[in-house]
Amino acid sequence: MLALVVVDTVCVLLLAVLVAGLLRSHADILRALHSLGAGVGDPAERERQRDHGTGDRSGPLRIGPALAPNRNATAVYDVVGVSPDGDALSVSATAGPGNTLLVFLSSGCTTCAGIWRSLAPGSGQALPAGLRVVVVTKGSEHESPDEVRRVAPPGTTVVMSSQAWSDYEVPGSPFFVLVDTAEGRRSGEGVANHLSQVVQLVERARADGGDRTERDRAHLDGKEREAHNDRLLRRAGVLPGDPSLYPTRLEDVFAGDAAPGAHGPATLPR
Amino acid sequence: MAVLRAHGIDARLPAGFEGRIFRRAAAHGSVSRPVAHFATFPLPAGVGDFGNGAVTAMGPDDVLVVLFEYGPESVGTALFARQGMPTSLEPGHFSPITLRRGLGGQSGTQWFFVEQGRPFTLYAVLGSHAKRFALLPRLNSLLGNLVVAPVGEPAS
Numbered sequence: 313m314l315a316l317v318v319v320d321t322v323c324v325l326l327l328a329v330l331v332a333g334l335l336r337s338h339a340d341i342l343r344a345l346h347s348l349g350a351g352v353g354d355p356a357e358r359e360r361q362r363d364h365g366t367g368d369r370s371g372p373l374r375i376g377p378a379l380a381p382n383r384n385a386t387a388v389y390d391v392v393g394v395s396p397d398g399d400a401l402s403v404s405a406t407a408g409p410g411n412t413l414l415v416f417l418s419s420g421c422t423t424c425a426g427i428w429r430s431l432a433p434g435s436g437q438a439l440p441a442g443l444r445v446v447v448v449t450k451g452s453e454h455e456s457p458d459e460v461r462r463v464a465p466p467g468t469t470v471v472m473s474s475q476a477w478s479d480y481e482v483p484g485s486p487f488f489v490l491v492d493t494a495e496g497r498r499s500g501e502g503v504a505n506h507l508s509q510v511v512q513l514v515e516r517a518r519a520d521g522g523d524r525t526e527r528d529r530a531h532l533d534g535k536e537r538e539a540h541n542d543r544l545l546r547r548a549g550v551l552p553g554d555p556s557l558y559p560t561r562l563e564d565v566f567a568g569d570a571a572p573g574a575h576g577p578a579t580l581p582r
Numbered sequence: 583m584a585v586l587r588a589h590g591i592d593a594r595l596p597a598g599f600e601g602r603i604f605r606r607a608a609a610h611g612s613v614s615r616p617v618a619h620f621a622t623f624p625l626p627a628g629v630g631d632f633g634n635g636a637v638t639a640m641g642p643d644d645v646l647v648v649l650f651e652y653g654p655e656s657v658g659t660a661l662f663a664r665q666g667m668p669t670s671l672e673p674g675h676f677s678p679i680t681l682r683r684g685l686g687g688q689s690g691t692q693w694f695f696v697e698q699g700r701p702f703t704l705y706a707v708l709g710s711h712a713k714r715f716a717l718l719p720r721l722n723s724l725l726g727n728l729v730v731a732p733v734g735e736p737a738s
Contacts, residue, residue, distance in 0.1 A: 400604070409641065
């Protein structure tokens with residue numbers, strides 16, 4: 313009887329090991345299918361879910377036709393070029409308190425004409441307040457500055473830069489990139505024929521947390537807070553090794569004419 | 583690092599800076615001179631030569647730098663006695679009363695000098711006088727990356 317119980321227990325243990333092995337093998341197969349784009353929870357499906365405001369948010373929101381899957385959809389670059397008047401111009405997409413909308417247009421395309429008109433003040437198509445709009449055309453080797461000047465609404469920042477089209481891998485015009493200035497990444501991008509689609513994109517990004525306030529961010533904890541602080545320091549131009557990170561005097565820490573309780577140069581312990 | 587180059591002024595912009603180098607259209611027979619604006623905040627279109635229209639958009643953590651060239655007749659005058667552009671400013675150089683348009687909490691400094699035979703003024707504004715110790719390294723990182731070419735030569 314005892315032998316029977318021992319044999320039965322051994323059989324149960326062996327079966328348990330077999331089942332665990334099968335489950336692990338199954339998980340490996342599912343992971344492999346995911347990487348091939350053909351598994352349960354297909355990445356392409358996740359992309360579609362994200363486009364409709366559901367699913368995870370590892371990349372930017374999308375509007376319009378699908379974009380090439382292997383493009384760099386998060387990096388943000390300064391837009392450097394010239395204005396239609398010939399000024400040398402560099403626009404930082406991450407400067408300022410509000411988000412930045414880069415609008416890639418050409419002076420000749422029919423669809424762009426409607427966008428140019430919509431960007432004019434009083435067009436009735438208002439973008440959300442606080443959003444910085446920067447129009448980017450190709451450089452003067454592809455565009456006529458006179459034509460760009462003719463269609464550009466007054467007061468709009470326009471940069472002629474073929475490099476920016478290359479940096480942002482713009483597939484054609486009109487193309488839009490929404491930059492989350494606080495995070496230093498793209499929060500949305502895509503092709504749109506009407507500015508109303510872009511307004512929806514901006515509102516979705518805002519609802520999705522793209523416009524979280526500094527107060528919200530102050531509640532981050534642990535590694536998230538550390539990463540957020542690093543981003544803020546980088547935005548302020550304080551990079552690793554910056555002397556301000558290693559104060560030697562109280563005056564370096566307390567901005568003012570005198571440090572608290574100090575009546576002369578005081579030195580901090582290293 | 584973005585590089586701006588025009589009218590014999592070469593600027594390598596540190597992270598977070600943007601800029602514009604331009605000449606206004608000459609009016610009534612006058613000769614327009616190069617102007618450069620650099621800022622850590624979005625520069626509005628149509629900013630005045632000395633930042634009018636921009637300083638009101640500054641936050642307390644922002645910096646604005648204006649480089650304005652004068653005519654060659656200014657070379658040799660007492661105002662432009664200093665040779666060489668300042669490349670590193672100190673907290674003591676800044677004062678709220680130096681501002682062209684006094685806005686609460688801001689602070690400014692202005693320098694007249696000749697660089698490569700060209701007379702300039704450098705006007706810098708800090709978004710907060712109280713934060714000048716913290717803001718100066720950022721401003722100085724820009725000044726150290728500005729190069730002026732001699733008269734008639736492009737900046738390298």
